[in-house]
Amino acid sequence: MKIKVKLFASYQDLAGKSEIELKVDPGASVATVLNQLKELFPRLSERLGSNTLIALNAEYVSVTSPVQDGDEMAIFPPVSGG
Amino acid sequence: MYLITEDVITSDAIIDQLRINTSGAIATFLGIAREFSNGRRVVHLEYQAYKPMAEKKLKEIGDEIYKKWQVDKVVIIHRVGVLKIGETSVFIAIAAPHRRPALEACAYGIERIKQIVPIWKKEIWEDGEVWIEGDPSKVS
Secondary structure: OEEEEEEOHHHHHHHOOOEEEEEOOOOOEHHHHHHHHHHHOHHHHOOOOOOOEEEEOOEEOOOOOEOOOOOEEEEEOOOOOO | OEEEEOOOOOHHHHHHHOOOOOOOEEEEEEEEOOOEEOOEEEEEEEEEEOHHHHHHHHHHHHHHHHHHOOOOEEEEEEEOEEEEOOOEEEEEEEEEOOHHHHHHHHHHHHHHHHHHOOEEEEEEEOOEEEEOOOOHHHOO
């Protein structure tokens, strides 16, 4: 199945991309996708950790959440608006 | 009204729309692009948002405010893109029957923005730039 992953702020700079499409295996979780991203983007991988925020279809989720075909996932550092 | 916009925020016109008969108070908060940050001179700021989620989270903050306080109207607008020093980055206005809920809800609104709304600020200095990261412990 295919999902879209959006990257923001420093993560976007480290990956050199703001959005990618990924093929993921059925039954995959957010954690599975994060591992794929770490392999694809070594510079980004050093920054992904407990502070990383993850959204699935525009709602915050944890790494254990399952992903479905067509999902839009987003990963980003702690927010700094205001 | 909950909005992420690239346009300059014109707060006065919005405040006038909040002059309604049931509201005895309008509290406002404006975040301003400041020239100095930890001793460094900032040339300009750049804000990036995950727009659909950011607008959804602004509305959630508004819903939280309507539940917690007796208020008539909530407006939250956040600017994105390049901001010059002195421009408004965020605007919150709360109209309420009385001053206390208006002021408390306004203060709550800006704190929640800094916790849950997917927006990031980049400071651009004369000799470099950095994405600012918020406090990671506050998301819920």
